[in-house]
Amino acid sequence: QKEVEQNSGPLSVPEGAIASLNCTYSDRGSQSFFWYRQYSGKSPELIMFIYSNGDKEDGRFTAQLNKASQYVSLLIRDSQPSDSATYLCAVRTNAGKSTFGDGTTLTVKP
């Protein structure tokens, strides 16, 4: 079992819809959870982090964390074609190291 698992996709949604990206992790002691966005040919960039159970909102993005289920998700409301990218989930364990999932490719169709 991988430490951090994501559906590889591709996930395709129409413009204006909600995109839902999911991530599960294996280390129950994980402390911090991050979402990165990577456009084709570019480096990943941090878009959100969350530490506590529940929701954290930042503009059109909402991160959701459920430590009991070892599950973290990213919702993108009012999806735009410019949101088309690969979204990487990263989890920081008690040991301090962050581990990345393989990413989910999102395509938003006009």
Added chain:
Amino acid sequence: GAGVSQSPSNKVTEKGKDVELRCDPISGHTALYWYRQRLGQGLEFLIYFQGNSAPDKSGLPSDRFSAERTGESVSTLTIQRTQQEDSAVYLCASGTPNYGYTFGSGTRLTVV
């Protein structure tokens, strides 16, 4: 500069030669990672430096790969006797564990 700086941005080398890749992290960032990303693939962890602790080298794919970091500053990744399968983008990221990481623009390595 304010970002993570990697050099060179592109490197073409002949099979069997050694290469050295450089990463200048953001000042004050205690943690530094090196990743490899092949075309169309995910991030492959190589090595992790955190402050003065011993680095986590568990991702280095062979003894041809090594990395050093001077304190909390510059890091170099060295690949000896390069092979064609080493062709990839090598990414460096720095940050603090609680607040995520900033990636450099990467070094695109092509072994011919």
